Structures are given as structure tokens and as C-alpha cells.
Amino acid sequence: MNAEIVEKLRGHGIQPSAQRVAVAEYILATDEHPSAERVLARVKRRFPMVSRATVYNTLNLFVEKGLVQQLVLTGGRVVFDPWVEDHHHFIDEATGKIHDIPWDAIEVKRVDRLKGFDVRKFHVVLKGRRRG
Amino acid sequence: MNAEIVEKLRGHGIQPSAQRVAVAEYILATDEHPSAERVLARVKRRFPMVSRATVYNTLNLFVEKGLVQQLVLTGGRVVFDPWVEDHHHFIDEATGKIHDIPWDAIEVKRVDRLKGFDVRKFHVVLKGRRRG
């Protein structure tokens, strides 16, 4: 059992069961922005008996405790992202792959001046192609 | 049958059946960003026998022909937007309601300078509260 992950879960107020550690080991190390179903498929490799409810419950708990972020960017898919700090997203339309874009790579102005809206959070969603 | 809508459908290369006109009358006039299920519920008021497949097929055709835009912004919901020109979106976290923000209300810079990415399209997604 990965001691570093255990500590990290505890630090976020999460009781580290074997299944939760397995989920965290995958989700915290990936830059794939996986769906819950993909997480389930991956965790099943180590825990063939793991139940769907456990994986979904675990992911939802991780989001609730701020360990990962849940995104909805394309195709109705909910995906998970270990990068919880503000950043932007680029979606490669050829592959469907989602790429993280550092916050400062793009400059956004006048967000605070929208009439009638209190903006708590924002980010830019970009679509196009990855350059080979 | 609404002649204006019929012409608009034809103009987009869409054969105007009664069901398609009913869907268009609702989707082109609303600023609600409805889900397909909501469109189905609304169209059922006029066409109680309309089938789910017809509504979904119709919405997907409208997107394909550029009559409406399909968005994925929150909660895994796919929603439809008659405003096909570039604009931004504000999601009211209290109500779930999606608001259109004019393109020029926000300034976004340096998008063209992202290393390794050809950006075809982008917009800003904002979350917060609508001010009373």
C-alpha cells in the first residue's frame, strides 16, 4: 500500500481503504482526464471484484474533499482531473484527448465587469488540433 | 405551420416536417439552453405522440446542419443553444441556469500563442451567481 497516497488521502479527510488507494493511485498519476468508467476499468485490473458503486462513490468523495476536480467538457462525459488549481483546457478534436493549459498561458480580461453576474470561477475551453 | 421556420430549415438544407418545425419553433426561440429531454417534453405538448428518437434525431440534425449549437457545460448534460455565433457562457450555480455572454464582453489574449496547439475555437465558461 502506497504510504504517500495514504497520507494524501488522510490529509484530505478521507479514510484510506485498499480500493480508495487503488483509485487514487491511478487518478492522481494520470493526465488522461478519465471518465468514471475508465477509472473503473483501470482499477479492475488490480481489483477484479471492485464494484462500480465503490468506484463512483470514491470518485465523488475525492471531488467533494477537493482531491480531484470534476469537469464536463465534451460529449456529455464527466471526467476527472487531478489538477485542482485553476487552469484551462484544450480538447483535441481529432482524438478527443483533453490537455491541461496553464492558467497564465492565456490572458482573460474584463471578467469582473460583467453586468449582473458575480463570477466565482472561470476558465477557457479551447478546441482544435494538437500539433504533431 | 410557421412559414418563417420552414424557410429557415430549408435554408439549412433541412426537410421541414411537422415535427421538425415544432422542435425548431421551441429551440430557436428559447434562451433556456434546454436538454434533449426538455425539448422532448415541450414538443410533446403539441405532439403527444412524437417519439423520443424523432426529437433526438432532429436535434442532432440541427446541430449537424449548423442551425443550433450543442454544448456540454455542466453536470454531464448536453444542451442546445440557438446562438451559433461565438459567445461565452455563465452558469448560475444556484439555479443551474446557463446565460449567454456576448463575445466582446470578455477579452481573451494569447490564445494563438499556445505551443503545440492549433486553436480552432474557444470560449470562456464562467460560474458564479446571477446578481438579483
Place this chain on the structure above:
DNA sequence: TATTACTTTAGACTTAGTCTAAAACTTAAT
């Protein structure tokens, strides 16, 4: 009018997300 092409229907199917009650496991108390 007949034929061809297109659209809709009704119901079945799929998938991802949730619910449920019981079993299993962990932690706390004695």
C-alpha cells in the same frame, strides 16, 4: 399514378450513474 427516398414511430437496447440492503472491514470503547 407508381416508385423512390425520406421521416417517424414504438419499443427494445445500451451505458453510465445511483440506490439498496447486507456483508465486510475499521475504529473506538470497554
Place this chain on the structure above:
DNA sequence: ATTAAGTTTTAGACTAAGTCTAAAGTAATA
């Protein structure tokens, strides 16, 4: 160490939205 309390997982059922299918209905063309 044992018991009790609390938490987590399981297995399977359920739900809702999106898709598929084959037949029926409608529109366009010859």
C-alpha cells in the same frame, strides 16, 4: 482481547438519457 459503533464495499437492481431497429407513414420524383 472482545464488543460495539461506524464506515466501506459488494452485488445486483434501478433509472434516465441517448441510440438502434424494422416497419409504417409521408414527401418527392419520374
